Amino acid sequence: MPLMKMLLRVYNLVMELYLGYNEEKNPGVAPKGFVPIQVGEERRRYFIPVSYLSSISLKAFLHQFEEEIQANMNGPITLPCSFESFEAILAVTMAEKTGSL
Secondary structure, three states, X not given: OOHHHHHHHHHHHHHHHHOOOOOOOOOOOOOOOEEEEEEOOOOEEEEEEHHHHHOHHHHHHHHOXXXXXXXXXXXXXXXXXXXXXXXXXXHHHHHHHHOOO
């Protein structure tokens, strides 16, 4: 299994098992310590740890969408990119934070 897919699977398991977060029970509500981000035209929802916002890779990625983020200050951060590109940068950020890089 490629590293990116493995890290994303671990992320989803942590959200559900460790944090007890279930999207069906808490629709639209971010768990404590997480930031909601919507990605792409279908607005796929992700919750990322607040600590990830200090990642150099994630900061650089978000900087590309600075105007869009500032234009939509109400609600979750919405990124006009593919979820594949967001998941790729999320995997890099997760690897940075866990020391896997």
